[in-house]
Amino acid sequence: MAGKIKPIEQQRQPSVAVEVTKNLLGFLLSGDIKPGDRLPPERKLAEALGVGRTVLREGLKSLTVLGLVEGRQGDGNYLKATESEFLPRAIEWGMLLGxxxxxxxxxxxxxxxxxxxxxxxxxxxxxxxxxxxxxxxxxxxxxxxxxxxxxxxxxxxxxxxxxxxxxxxxxxxxxxxxxxxxxxxxxxxxxxxxxxxxxxxxxxxxxxxxxxxxxxxxxxxxxxxxxxxxxxxxxxxxxxxxxxxx
Ligand SMILES: [Zn+2]
CATH class of the missing domain: 1.20.120.530 (GntR ligand-binding domain-like)
Structure with a gap:
């Protein structure tokens, strides 16, 4: 049991969450998923990103706060917003443009x-x-x-x-x-x-x-x-x- 519990790298935690958010944003902007669509289950997303559920939820939470993702009780996460306002809002966060x-x-x-x-x-x-x-x-x-x-x-x-x-x-x-x-x-x-x-x-x-x-x-x-x-x-x-x- 103890072998399965990995210590949290305190210092690296914020940058991991930012990386997760960036990757999720990239995925949401890829066009594979349309506004109104349901996102893959958290388990699959966490797996794909190679992170734990907690870090994944951090990332999803950031996107929720931005109004890009909507969590529905017992029904997963949805890509929110209409196409027209989605991109500018994502960009407003300053993540896409260096x-x-x-x-x-x-x-x-x-x-x-x-x-x-x-x-x-x-x-x-x-x-x-x-x-x-x-x-x-x-x-x-x-x-x-x-x-x-x-x-x-x-x-x-x-x-x-x-x-x-x-x-x-x-x-x-x-x-x-x-x-x-x-x-x-x-x-x-x-x-x-x-x-x-x-x-x-x-x-x-x-x-x-x-x-x-x-x-x-x-x-x-x-x-x-x-x-x-x-x-x-x-x-x-x-x-x-x-x-x-x-
Ligand atoms: Zn002018």
């Missing part, structure tokens, strides 16, 4: 969005310009970082839509949701939004004039300022916001 990937994303966004704004300057409609004006008002009225961030992201999406290119729209949609948590974090540190409002307003005026070169310069000015702050934030946290208590 600093390198995040910086690559930031760089890609810069490259793409400059081309997008050039197309948008040519194709944007009056209705879309009015939408941008409304979002500018929302940014001016925003009394907290979260409200500002929502208007900011929406602003960029209107421009992406105005480029009238489905492929670019999809790529940018994914990119913006992957970067959302970082954007929010940077904005939370920003005390004064006036500079950002000026930058956005420069973009709107160039688009209103359908001036492609001016739209590109205005967007470049804005992205360089925002994305360099974003890069600083990412490198100062090592790309792992999951371990920073909030």
């Amino acid at each position: 600093a390198k990937v995040t910086n690559d994303l930031i760089e890609s966004r810069q490259v793409l969005e400059l081309s997008i704004v050039r197309l948008a300057a040519e194709r944007i409609t009056d209705k879309e310009i009015r939408k941008l004006d409304e979002l500018m008002d929302k940014m001016r009225d925003a009394d907290d970082a979260a409200k500002f961030a929502r208007a900011d992201v929406a602003f960029h999406l209107v421009i992406v839509k105005a480029a009238r290119n489905e492929t670019l729209l999809q790529i940018m949609n994914n990119m913006l949701s992957l970067l959302k948590v970082w954007t929010r974090r940077v904005l939370a540190e920003e005390v004064d939004f006036d500079e950002l409002i000026d930058q956005h307003s420069g973009i709107v005026e160039a688009l209103r004039a359908h001036d492609q070169d001016r739209a590109v310069s205005a967007m470049q000015l804005h992205l360089e300022s925002v994305l360099s702050k974003l890069q600083q934030t990412v490198s100062s946290t090592g790309g792992n916001i999951g371990e920073q208590a909030n």
Whole structure:
């Protein structure tokens, strides 16, 4: 009996739980399991991971707290959430993206969005310009970082839509949701939004004039300022916001 009881390695315990959670997350994101599906029994999961049930439950608990997994009394664990909110929420935990990937994303966004704004300057409609004006008002009225961030992201999406290119729209949609948590974090540190409002307003005026070169310069000015702050934030946290208590 005593031979079967293994001593707990106290120091290693937290990192094992993190590894288990990472592996489970990888499994849940693999696509083999769909939202609403039941997860394999705990016994099988523990076996597959080569860990004990207690450590496995730790991992499952983390995912439950995040709203990714739902434990049903006497009926096992289910993959919760709709597909659309699942991935961004997992990413929000900062487990999937390291600093390198995040910086690559930031760089890609810069490259793409400059081309997008050039197309948008040519194709944007009056209705879309009015939408941008409304979002500018929302940014001016925003009394907290979260409200500002929502208007900011929406602003960029209107421009992406105005480029009238489905492929670019999809790529940018994914990119913006992957970067959302970082954007929010940077904005939370920003005390004064006036500079950002000026930058956005420069973009709107160039688009209103359908001036492609001016739209590109205005967007470049804005992205360089925002994305360099974003890069600083990412490198100062090592790309792992999951371990920073909030
Ligand atoms: Zn912006």
